[in-house]
Amino acid sequence: MKPLRVTIWNEYLGDHSKHSPAGKLYPGGMHEHLKRALAAPDLEIRTAWLGKDINHGLSKKVLEETDVLLWWGHGAHGMVRGKVVDRIVKRVHEGMGFIPLHSSHMAKPFRALMGTTCTLRWNENKDKCVLWNVNPNHPITQGVPLHFRLEKEEMYGERFDIPKPDELIFVTWFEGGNVFRGSCTFTRGAGKIFYFHPGHETFPTYKDENVLKVIGNAIRWAAPGEKRDFQPNQKVKPLVEKA
Amino acid sequence: MKPLRVTIWNEYLGDHSKHSPAGKLYPGGMHEHLKRALAAPDLEIRTAWLGKDINHGLSKKVLEETDVLLWWGHGAHGMVRGKVVDRIVKRVHEGMGFIPLHSSHMAKPFRALMGTTCTLRWNENKDKCVLWNVNPNHPITQGVPLHFRLEKEEMYGERFDIPKPDELIFVTWFEGGNVFRGSCTFTRGAGKIFYFHPGHETFPTYKDENVLKVIGNAIRWAAPGEKRDFQPNQKVKPLVEKA
Amino acid sequence: MKPLRVTIWNEYLGDHSKHSPAGKLYPGGMHEHLKRALAAPDLEIRTAWLGKDINHGLSKKVLEETDVLLWWGHGAHGMVRGKVVDRIVKRVHEGMGFIPLHSSHMAKPFRALMGTTCTLRWNENKDKCVLWNVNPNHPITQGVPLHFRLEKEEMYGERFDIPKPDELIFVTWFEGGNVFRGSCTFTRGAGKIFYFHPGHETFPTYKDENVLKVIGNAIRWAAPGEKRDFQPNQKVKPLVEKA
Amino acid sequence: MKPLRVTIWNEYLGDHSKHSPAGKLYPGGMHEHLKRALAAPDLEIRTAWLGKDINHGLSKKVLEETDVLLWWGHGAHGMVRGKVVDRIVKRVHEGMGFIPLHSSHMAKPFRALMGTTCTLRWNENKDKCVLWNVNPNHPITQGVPLHFRLEKEEMYGERFDIPKPDELIFVTWFEGGNVFRGSCTFTRGAGKIFYFHPGHETFPTYKDENVLKVIGNAIRWAAPGEKRDFQPNQKVKPLVEKA
Numbered sequence: 003m004k005p006l007r008v009t010i011w012n013e014y015l016g017d018h019s020k021h022s023p024a025g026k027l028y029p030g031g032m033h034e035h036l037k038r039a040l041a042a043p044d045l046e047i048r049t050a051w052l053g054k055d056i057n058h059g060l061s062k063k064v065l066e067e068t069d070v071l072l073w074w075g076h077g078a079h080g081m082v083r084g085k086v087v088d089r090i091v092k093r094v095h096e097g098m099g100f101i102p103l104h105s106s107h108m109a110k111p112f113r114a115l116m117g118t119t120c121t122l123r124w125n126e127n128k129d130k131c132v133l134w135n136v137n138p139n140h141p142i143t144q145g146v147p148l149h150f151r152l153e154k155e156e157m158y159g160e161r162f163d164i165p166k167p168d169e170l171i172f173v174t175w176f177e178g179g180n181v182f183r184g185s186c187t188f189t190r191g192a193g194k195i196f197y198f199h200p201g202h203e204t205f206p207t208y209k210d211e212n213v214l215k216v217i218g219n220a221i222r223w224a225a226p227g228e229k230r231d232f233q234p235n236q237k238v239k240p241l242v243e244k245a
Numbered sequence: 246m247k248p249l250r251v252t253i254w255n256e257y258l259g260d261h262s263k264h265s266p267a268g269k270l271y272p273g274g275m276h277e278h279l280k281r282a283l284a285a286p287d288l289e290i291r292t293a294w295l296g297k298d299i300n301h302g303l304s305k306k307v308l309e310e311t312d313v314l315l316w317w318g319h320g321a322h323g324m325v326r327g328k329v330v331d332r333i334v335k336r337v338h339e340g341m342g343f344i345p346l347h348s349s350h351m352a353k354p355f356r357a358l359m360g361t362t363c364t365l366r367w368n369e370n371k372d373k374c375v376l377w378n379v380n381p382n383h384p385i386t387q388g389v390p391l392h393f394r395l396e397k398e399e400m401y402g403e404r405f406d407i408p409k410p411d412e413l414i415f416v417t418w419f420e421g422g423n424v425f426r427g428s429c430t431f432t433r434g435a436g437k438i439f440y441f442h443p444g445h446e447t448f449p450t451y452k453d454e455n456v457l458k459v460i461g462n463a464i465r466w467a468a469p470g471e472k473r474d475f476q477p478n479q480k481v482k483p484l485v486e487k488a
Numbered sequence: 489m490k491p492l493r494v495t496i497w498n499e500y501l502g503d504h505s506k507h508s509p510a511g512k513l514y515p516g517g518m519h520e521h522l523k524r525a526l527a528a529p530d531l532e533i534r535t536a537w538l539g540k541d542i543n544h545g546l547s548k549k550v551l552e553e554t555d556v557l558l559w560w561g562h563g564a565h566g567m568v569r570g571k572v573v574d575r576i577v578k579r580v581h582e583g584m585g586f587i588p589l590h591s592s593h594m595a596k597p598f599r600a601l602m603g604t605t606c607t608l609r610w611n612e613n614k615d616k617c618v619l620w621n622v623n624p625n626h627p628i629t630q631g632v633p634l635h636f637r638l639e640k641e642e643m644y645g646e647r648f649d650i651p652k653p654d655e656l657i658f659v660t661w662f663e664g665g666n667v668f669r670g671s672c673t674f675t676r677g678a679g680k681i682f683y684f685h686p687g688h689e690t691f692p693t694y695k696d697e698n699v700l701k702v703i704g705n706a707i708r709w710a711a712p713g714e715k716r717d718f719q720p721n722q723k724v725k726p727l728v729e730k731a
Numbered sequence: 732m733k734p735l736r737v738t739i740w741n742e743y744l745g746d747h748s749k750h751s752p753a754g755k756l757y758p759g760g761m762h763e764h765l766k767r768a769l770a771a772p773d774l775e776i777r778t779a780w781l782g783k784d785i786n787h788g789l790s791k792k793v794l795e796e797t798d799v800l801l802w803w804g805h806g807a808h809g810m811v812r813g814k815v816v817d818r819i820v821k822r823v824h825e826g827m828g829f830i831p832l833h834s835s836h837m838a839k840p841f842r843a844l845m846g847t848t849c850t851l852r853w854n855e856n857k858d859k860c861v862l863w864n865v866n867p868n869h870p871i872t873q874g875v876p877l878h879f880r881l882e883k884e885e886m887y888g889e890r891f892d893i894p895k896p897d898e899l900i901f902v903t904w905f906e907g908g909n910v911f912r913g914s915c916t917f918t919r920g921a922g923k924i925f926y927f928h929p930g931h932e933t934f935p936t937y938k939d940e941n942v943l944k945v946i947g948n949a950i951r952w953a954a955p956g957e958k959r960d961f962q963p964n965q966k967v968k969p970l971v972e973k974a
Binding site: 375377378379381391392394402403404405409412413416417418419422423424426 | 861863864865867877878880888889890891895898899902903904905908909910912
């Protein structure tokens, strides 16, 4: 069986300097950390980042060779070029899996795929949070307990302005009184999407084994199916003769 | 009770000339026909069209005074200005109802709200079609039989590249062997959307009493609720003191 | 317009004695309290309870004259007769609205309509809770803020073993670390169902104006639509001649 | 990897005699035919039928050793013992996959899991039908074209009185003017359910390669996940200390 081709994209700004809080936690950047932490025989992982090249490391060729794209962006959503966004959206329609992480709820490709503002409530009070599994038989939750806890995470809360998800996977509780539908799936065209909220860059979230298990499961779940072509509108002949 | 402010937008090209097939069926355009056919004490209906003015009749003010927007476009989707599209999308997010009809499955605001290609299969073989009510207790289907028939309609068929609808209302059967999820609802932000496929301009579809009943019901259903504000991301204080 | 015929059913055990904590809070029982609190010109409300008569006050006639049934049960689910349960289920299929409250998540008619165990996690630690509106444009949430708080409520938490709801309305946060999808809708046959978790009998929950607003909205939302008949299986002739 | 333990249950009445139309098509019964047709190294298939023993071949032990249960019943739904039905429902809640075929829309365990009447419209006019894939990236539709045709099948049509499915997989067109949401998924407890309408016993439907592919895919999709326990209601301690 051919390995799944995964591209981990990271803005790579806050974690760029090794003297920054995020840089200390994730030397070489979160993308390199995730690449190591998710390494497995069935995955072929590469990385890309905003400043890699004119395409942010996501040329047409790279995207065509990507089965599942992970995305971490925060402060520089506005710097991602429209052409690259369009290419990502097209690839999702064709079947590429897409996993926006944490603050990527505001990333251009996610918003274009959702059709909503994707805004939410937030604060950085280092809330404890508990993720509650509401979909225990879903491929994304296998090997993950019915609830797990992160000691510090950025609070993201309702009302989260997303379309009704296809599936709700975890609902998150935050210490300060908030809840969040921040682990949920969508389908757009032939592509599967999983948004997953944990991952503030100044906390060791991507070292948590449950968080990594969820992301790993989601990568396999989001693998493209058989190639299907819906584009463009197709003029077709009747299948059945009329009476 | 204040009447609901409805704007019926029509491309008004194929039905513009009174010598065209559509123009003969709908003198003055489909928008004027629908305005007359849907007239009711609880509705305050105005019309707009592509060539009305630089905003296609949809200035910021008109849209702010619109509770529900009906949309009929076909050949000139590309001519609708991006600025007007953005304004419509924003108003839907704020709560304006949106009812794209027939070939408006490819209209720019609908596609922007869906995040998919919205393509489908089609032919113009004048198929008989039957609309089957799969949601009999929905406000949109009250007063409409469990199935009704149109003698001639443009065939629109699966696979229709839309996100999973919030609700499926009718599923349509076409003579030539096709089916279509062409009557379905979505929510985007605070706005309700109902896509409804019947309405090829060369057939008397908008004179059918069941079609009109469905559109009339959908207008009332899509009325904005209480004003809510999700924009922008909101930094908030904890609601509850931490332990 | 004819008023909506509402029946409020209460087990009426814990609140029966005026010396019990619930009886002190709700003299005459929660059903009588709710009847008074929900009174409105468009509603015609009656009450019934477990010990009223052999049918628990829900004869065939009463149920046929009921448009929307509210249900509060807790300790005596097992005492509700199967015949009455079957009658309720049948009436929901025909279009009667059904609103099980609080501990009625284990009520026989609710479980029969869900097809799941409807079990959950709970404790009686008098948790503060916050209800977060995730469906701001839904008829059930009009006039209710985007979040509201109850100072003391029984904790009900995930994983709640229900089928995927048609709509999630509020998600509830509990002080002790739990979340709950305890405000959600289902359709069964032509009948609309709204489960709503607040209402432990020893807390003044049904005196909270937001809780009452939600229940009042839900009653109107759950009103039966046009009468439809799906029973029994129907042998039908082809609608369209074959080729 | 341990093979998936599949039990194919068949009423085995209409196909019992080798002189009956069904018996000629499926010598030894549809269950034995399906067992042969679905045979694969990753499946361990056994069969059971109504008259096999007092438990219809579905003892507690057999069900506990079953990962996925296929069910074909038609004329004898009423003869299936309540005790066996309860056991099946319980096993689905625990995670056993369940695949009711064709006329099993009226089977007791399916109806108990749905909470609706499951009635529909039907005729035996030997309609041609076309199954349209509306979920092209779903595991159940891999290797199956976007539409496929059966030359003769019993017509089953809307309005099908089921709860809103989790996922719609195929929508079926019938020659006589009907449509049917007869390929759809549900979750109940930890168990996955796929209802699939083709399979009238007097047509060679279960020899069609697309039908067999769908059933084979569905078996793998319905495999139980990790064991989870939701029963009974669980009194739990707070996870987080209160303020």
